[in-house]
Amino acid sequence: KAGVTQTPRYLIKTRGQQVTLSCSPISGHRSVSWYQQTPGQGLQFLFEYFSETQRNKGNFPGRFSGRQFSNSRSEMNVSTLELGDSALYLCASSLSGQGGNIQYFGAGTRLSVL
């Protein structure tokens, strides 16, 4: 089985721009979660999608949004980028959600905002 695929791997943007990140989960997985990781901060939960519905949301501003398609692929969008948005964005898929299920992570998208 193919693993979780995130594209692109690297992105460089300037302040004020917007960006869209993509995540293709493992075949058969219906849950996709997104995380932001900055040095020394661990993983900060952004949101989780299950069967095209946002099931959980972290404490991030409305500039961060996402969606999930019928094939379980998910996209994350960040509008009006700020310098502090520079981070590694990780996507994880699981069979039915975060609780009690193993999360399988992609390699991440490293976003640099200049």
Next chain:
Amino acid sequence: SQQGEEDPQALSIQEGENATMNCSYKTSINNLQWYRQNSGRGLVHLILIRSNEREKHSGRLRVTLDTSKKSSSLLITASRAADTASYFCATDAKGSNYQLIWGAGTKLIIKP
């Protein structure tokens, strides 16, 4: 806020020694998971332990869970250079709508 807090933040040991990392959490949990992150393989699941379990093993890894103290420990025996990584605990807190809450991680360095 982070539910899980790993301790220590960083740990450096000689190859062949055992490494122990701890995770404390604040509220009752359904289960707790440990993950490892290194530059080569990204973030990978290691072990899941449920609230009614006290100990689990996987190869050189041993995880214990003490729900009365709200803490867990991860022991890596006979460490190898390849164990150099950051280790995270993630808790599935009761009443959290099954959302995992992550600690900031322990950075483990194995010296040859």
